Amino acid sequence: GGSTITMQLARNSYPDLNDRSFHRKLVEMMLARRIERHWSKDQILEHYVNRIFFGSNLYGIQRASQVYFGKHASQLSLSEAAMIAGIIRSPVRFSPFRNFEGALKERDDVLERMLLTKVVTKEEELEARYADIALKAQPAFQSQGGYALDVVRRDLDQILEEKEIEDGGLIVYTTLNQQLQIAAEEAVEKRLAAAEKLPGYAHPAKAAFDASWNGSGEVSSTPYLQGAVAILDNETGGILALVGGRDYRQSKYNRATQGNRQIGSTVKPFVYAAAIAGGFLPGTQVEDAPIQPGEIEFADPGWSPKNNDGKFTGAQTLSTGLVQSRNTMTVRVGNFAGLDRVINVIADAGIGNHLTRTPQVFIGNLGGTPRELASAFSIFPNDGVRRRTFLIDKVTDKAGNILWSTNVLESVIIPPGGAHLMRRMLAEVMDRGTAAGIRGEHGFKEPAGGKTGTTNDYKDAWFAGYTDRVTCAVWVGLDRPQTIMDQGYGSRLAIPIWADVVKKAAALGYIPAGPRAEPPLQSVQLCRLSSQLATPACQATGTAYEDKLPVEMIPQGWCGAHQGVIARPEMRDTRRQGPAGPGLFDRIRGWFR
Structure with a gap:
């Protein structure tokens, strides 16, 4: 120079x-x-x-x-x-x-x-x-920390000039917490090694592969069970730990940032969030019944997804549909919200690539990574705000001069009132839904919410969830997509890792400074059928109920469904506008024909 x-x-x-x-x-x-x-x-x-x-x-x-x-x-x-x-x-x-x-x-x-x-x-x-x-x-x-540091290197190549990097002597400050990183690596190995010993697991175990591996190079695709974790700080978006696989020496493929796998039912909270922004409420009734030909816009005529248990339970509340992960209810909820609205919410939350407009995205037919999913789920504890994830906090030269500093960048994805209602429902997923094992078997006591995900034939097992301070996403599967094992649910394979990691985060002090400041709530009488304010007619038909809603989410219209009038719900503002096409009551009435 x-x-x-x-x-x-x-x-x-x-x-x-x-x-x-x-x-x-x-x-x-x-x-x-x-x-x-x-x-x-x-x-x-x-x-x-x-x-x-x-x-x-x-x-x-x-x-x-x-x-x-x-x-x-x-x-x-x-x-x-x-x-x-x-x-x-x-x-x-x-x-x-x-x-x-x-x-x-x-x-x-x-x-x-x-x-x-x-x-x-x-x-x-x-x-x-x-x-x-x-x-x-x-x-x-040389532990799996190599996966995280690989991402640091790639990010460094993007934020600094090549000459600055080549000159060397840089001091790079990352957001990683060393203790949490080690704990996350240990949790992945411990829990997956235990899963490989479960009855019905028929693939090679890592221990057997280690015994035959000559240690001289990585393999293109590992035959044993793999996992990935991303956990971030809700306050900044900084990544606290990132695990891209079980052994960096054997495979440098980073499943936490590159493994674009189908996310299954972990997409459902974003479908429900879009519907709430469009007028539905947690107490709104939706039919859990077979999908009829032509019922769902933009769907193939013969497309009729089933529930995981093969059963249909009739009219249930929106909250129950999410908590119990009912596919047919979710498809109807997404159809009400509108395909474009749902896709926009998913894309704005930062998940995957949505070039294909198909209602199949309502139940998880799209790809994503643990890093993307952790970032997306953070909108719920963050009152609807998504903060860009990052690993490099700042870069200085030897003299301490700052060459780069990362600013916190954020955008509003859903309104705060909608985020409040979603937190309420996602907390129920942990208390009485598909993730209830977190509270019982794993003894996790912190206020939290999340959603399991399992793809067809048990090829991918997911859990994404949050506390008020951190959000964590976990994926488990095989490098070449195939059935992990019968009953290989996210609740069985991914939740144990999540519980270990997030409990460690809490023990390290990643807890909120004080109680959450919830938005002002108001008790209102609502109609389960119309999602509007209840009338005496609603009381008479048994569809009225009382709920506490954020003021911004209170409907502005009275129910017309029980007065012989089929009317579209009156929305308070454009965030609660329904999609173009048949009105809400027309759709609901069609479900009961």
Whole structure:
């Protein structure tokens, strides 16, 4: 970059000379002249190589020799010494641990220059060029923390210029909590190893694979049960722990950020949130019955999804439909909200790719990752606000100058009143629904909510849930999608991991500072059929009930369904407008024909 070796030595010796200014350059030049008056060229070079950055958080040639080759610098062969000299030009890009082929090319370039300057003979150059290079086993992060640090590296490539990264010496501050990261890794391994011992699990176990693996390289697809976890801080969106698989050495494929797997019933809260924004309420009745041909807009005529238990229970409340994860009710709820509204809520929450407009998304026919799902579910504890997830908090140089700092970016996905109603229903999922095992079997006591997810034929098992302080998503499955085992539900395979991780987060102090400030609530009489204010006629027919709603969610119209009038619900504002097409009462009346 225009600096002599002596000038670089001056800069590396005095941290205060790391700012980018004309004044710094002048001081650096003056120091360089003073150094050259007092030291020989050999002494300057010796001091230089003992201070500079050699990649992989290594400073000084002695440390680089020990880490890369496991020996003292004086014991390096010509080939090894040439490689270490070669990577000085760009220690991050050409670190042998990160880019061995690039490091070899740099070694060869150094040997060629040594030959041209007659420092070595042709025979010595050829011998060094074709000598075997044996790296010491890579240190690192070498637990599954490698998955998280891989994401840090990719993010770093996006936020800084290549030259800034290659110069090295950066200090990267992440949002990761080391204790929680370790706990998450341990929870994944412990719970999946136990799952591999369950009756009916017929795939290879990781222990058996470990016994046959030669340890020399990663495999394209692991045959054993895999898992992934993402947990974030609701207050900032910062990721506290990220586990992309069970063994980073065997597979660097990051299932937490790259594994785009069908998310199953974990999509349902967003379908219900869209319906609540459109006028439905937790006490609204929806029919749990077979889907009739032509009933669902934009669906294939023969599409008629069933409930997991194969049963139909008749008219149930909206809350029951979510808590018990009823497919037919969810499809009708999504149909009322409107396909476009549902897709927009899902997309705004940050899940997957929604190029295909199909009602099948109502019950989870779309892909997503644990990182996406954790971010999406955080809108419920965050009063409808989604905060962008991130891993890098800030980056500084050696002198402490901030090169990058991440700002908290947020957007409103659903109204606060809608988020309140969703929290109420998702809390019931844990108390009496498909995730009730969290309270009983796993003893989780913190206020929380969440949703299980299981795809067809038990190929994917999910759980995504939150407390007031953290949101966590867990996926379990096989790299090549196939049935994990019979009854391989999210409640059976994913919830144990979630409970371990989130309990550890609470123990580490990730708890709210005080009680949640809920929105003002008002008691109102409502009609279960129309989602409007109840009339005496509603009382007479038995469809009236009392509920406490956020003021912004209270309907503004009176029920007309029990006065011989079929009317569309009157909405308070555009957020509660129903979709175009048949009115709410027309649809409800059709369910009972």
